[in-house]
Amino acid sequence: xxxxxxxxxxxxxxxxxxxxxxxxxxxxxxxxxxxxxxxxxxxxxxxxxxxxxxxxxxxxxxxxxxxxxxxxxxxxxxxxxxxxxxxxxxxxxxxxxxxxxxxxxxxxxxxxxxxxxxxxxxxxxxxxxxxxxxxxxxxxxxxxxxxxxxxxxxxxxxxxxxxxxxxxxxxxxxxxxxxxxxxxxxxxxxxxxxxxxxxxxxxxxxxxxxxxxxxxxxxxxxxxxxxxxxxxxxxxxxxxxxxxxxxxxxxxxxxxxxxxxxxxxxxxxxxxxxxxxxxxxxxxxxxxxxxxxxxxxxxxxxxxxxxxxxxxxxxxxxxxxx
Numbered sequence: 001x002x003x004x005x006x007x008x009x010x011x012x013x014x015x016x017x018x019x020x021x022x023x024x025x026x027x028x029x030x031x032x033x034x035x036x037x038x039x040x041x042x043x044x045x046x047x048x049x050x051x052x053x054x055x056x057x058x059x060x061x062x063x064x065x066x067x068x069x070x071x072x073x074x075x076x077x078x079x080x081x082x083x084x085x086x087x088x089x090x091x092x093x094x095x096x097x098x099x100x101x102x103x104x105x106x107x108x109x110x111x112x113x114x115x116x117x118x119x120x121x122x123x124x125x126x127x128x129x130x131x132x133x134x135x136x137x138x139x140x141x142x143x144x145x146x147x148x149x150x151x152x153x154x155x156x157x158x159x160x161x162x163x164x165x166x167x168x169x170x171x172x173x174x175x176x177x178x179x180x181x182x183x184x185x186x187x188x189x190x191x192x193x194x195x196x197x198x199x200x201x202x203x204x205x206x207x208x209x210x211x212x213x214x215x216x217x218x219x220x221x222x223x224x225x226x227x228x229x230x231x232x233x234x235x236x237x238x239x240x241x242x243x244x245x246x247x248x249x250x251x252x253x254x255x256x257x258x259x260x261x262x263x264x265x266x267x268x269x270x271x272x273x274x275x276x277x278x279x280x281x282x283x284x285x286x287x288x289x290x291x292x293x294x295x296x297x298x299x300x301x302x303x304x305x306x307x308x309x310x311x312x313x314x315x316x317x318x319x320x321x322x
Contacts, residue, residue, distance in 0.1 A: 056301075063295035068288050080295035089268055090296065093276040096179060097300075100186065100272065101247040101307075107187045108243065109236075112195040116202055116228070117220050119195075129199060132192035143185055144256025148173070151181065175267045178257055182270060185253060190246075194239050201235030202228055230317075237315035244307050248300055249274055273300045 063080055067073040084090045115132065119125045135143070150156040151172035161169045172181060205227065213223045229236070251274040254266050266275060273296060281293035 059294050060298055062291055063298045065291045067290045069290060076291070080292045081299065083292060084295055084299065089271065090273075090276055092268065093271040093273050096270065097248055097250075097272045097274075099179075100183065100250055101244060104183050104186050104190075105240075105243050105247065107183075108191050108194055109239070111187070111191045112198050113224060113228075115191070115195045116198050117224060119199060120202055125199075129196055133196045134192065135189045136193040138189075139252070141252045141256045143189060144253045147181065147185055147257065175269050178267060179270045182254060182257055186250065189253075190243070194243070197239055198232065198235060201232035205231050233315070233317050237312070237317075240311055240315060241308055244311060245304055248272075248304050251275060251278065 062073075064075060064077055065073045066076050066080070119128050122128055152158075153171075157172065158169045171177060209227050209231070210223070213227060218226070250272055254270050254272060254275055255278075257266055257270060265279070271279075277293050277296040277300070280289050280296065282288070
């Protein structure tokens with residue numbers, strides 16, 4: 001026992017008691033990676049901190065103040081946040097943002113999965129994929145201007161309806177119809193983008209899975225449920241996160257739609273949180289309220305963060321290898 005204890009003590013003292021006999025710092029490759037971590041990641045982290053983290057923290061500080069841009073910054077605590085939820089215009093903008101997130105998001109992914117099932121077996125699917133992706137390449141402002149032309153009382157849509165015998169077409173650009181029209185336009189613009197991503201995920205599925213489905217007599221819905229969704233779930237989860245982030249930032253198309261009504265500013269019925277934040281801070285038609293505007297932006301960031309975390313947890317699945 002004495003000899004054994006002496007040997008164990010000698011190994012402990014020499015630092016070589018690990019099963020592999022390696023040093024505590026790891027092998028040479030691990031130590032090299034650790035030495036390169038700071039020089040390679042450090043500059044990027046520094047720029048990220050200066051350009052994003054510091055301004056974000058300063059924005060949080062501004063949200064606790066009343067400030068019109070001069071030297072009159074006054075600390076008011078959570079007053080700006082309480083005022084937001086008592087502001088009917090902000091509540092309506094927040095509801096519109098949620099409608100874009102959930103209603104338009106559901107429509108986008110239902111249509112995208114439908115197109116994926118149809119295009120997967122098409123002969124010219126690469127051409128079709130390029131065509132449906134094209135609207136995403138065009139700036140949303142172009143679609144806002146285009147919609148203003150084709151949906152005005154003397155526009156293309158009403159002329160086509162008149163040719164079909166419709167004497168009293170809907171007032172497409174009326175205030176109560178603008179936001180549903182924006183939702184339809186956003187669905188059209190964005191569906192091709194997510195369809196392309198989903199089809200890229202579907203293309204990596206081995207063909208023998210589809211052959212097994214054909215031999216088993218599975219229909220399109222069963223193929224989607226039992227093959228496509230499980231094997232592309234990670235792609236779908238990523239697309240859902242991307243849409244969640246982008247839907248909260250929708251601004252251009254709504255602002256341009258306001259110009260199509262001849263008012264220069266979109267009707268309040270169509271506002272989102274992004275539009276509300278901009279108008280509160282930079283509209284030029286009232287005294288800037290940077291504290292309230294920044295509180296709105298910070299609240300949007302908090303909502304995005306919470307939704308992304310919940311979405312990642314809800315869509316978390318074990319990886320399927322194939």
